[in-house]
């Protein structure tokens with residue numbers, strides 16, 4: 001059996017597990033960080049929790065005789081991607097990254113790209129007075145000192161204190177639809193959007209609403225993948241790179257579903 005470890009926590013990782021797990025000759029294990037109490041579990045074997053840094057991951061790869069490592073984590077999960085590259089190199093296990101493509105601006109967009117949540121927080125007061133923040137509950141701390149802007153933060157689970165003082169929390173789980181997003185912007189009188197460049201269809205409607213309303217968008221650029229890691233944009237790309245017959249894979253297709261752990 002060829003043992004494949006998928007570092008997951010995304011819709012694409014679940015799609016990949018669903019596509020690969022039924023194939024004969026493959027053993028598929030998905031790994032989740034364990035950030036939320038009740039994650040939606042992938043098909044196949046699942047392990048939960050950190051490995052203990054790159055050395056721990058390398059040990060796990062060796063101990064469980066993993067032949068291929070697939071980093072299908074979120075584009076902003078930079079530590080685990082770095083660890084994956086280091087561990088895979090250490091134990092000579094091939095590594096492949098599955099990354100959904102970035103969002104691309106179209107005519108009418110007023111995007112302000114920044115390199116970090118901290119830069120977004122610094123730029124925010126210059127762009128609006130009522131911000132929709134879809135950067136995830138763990139990123140809220142970066143906005144703690146923002147003054148003069150009411151923050152409407154959307155997340156799946158209640159964020160932990162300390163929280164910014166002028167804050168409304170919207171508990172919601174994607175995917176999000178255009179009409180629902182229009183209502184959020186209207187009801188909360190949003191005049192600026194803050195988002196990471198997560199990519200994917202499930203959370204893209206907010207960008208369309210900002211465009212319709214001519215509103216500025218602070219968009220945090222993705223961190224770079226570690227150098228030398230081959231990257232594919234979707235499940236079909238992984239199937240190709242693994243040399244599997246796509247005809248045997250029943251569930252290849254674009255997602256549309258947002259991972260339950262996060263709001264971005």
Ligand code: NAP
Nearest residue numbers: 008009031032033050051052053073074077078079080262
């Ligand atoms: P991170 O900062 O890159 O990683 C921090 C630590 O969490 C890693 O060092 C590792 O611990 C552990 N970890 C992360 N992903 C793991 C996985 N799939 N399996 C086992 N351990 C994992 O990660 P993060 O940004 O907090 O993201 C955590 C999880 O949420 C990832 O699975 C990611 O795909 C998902 N997610 C993240 C975002 C986001 O915006 N960051 C959005 C949607 C989903 P050890 O060093 O102990 O191994």
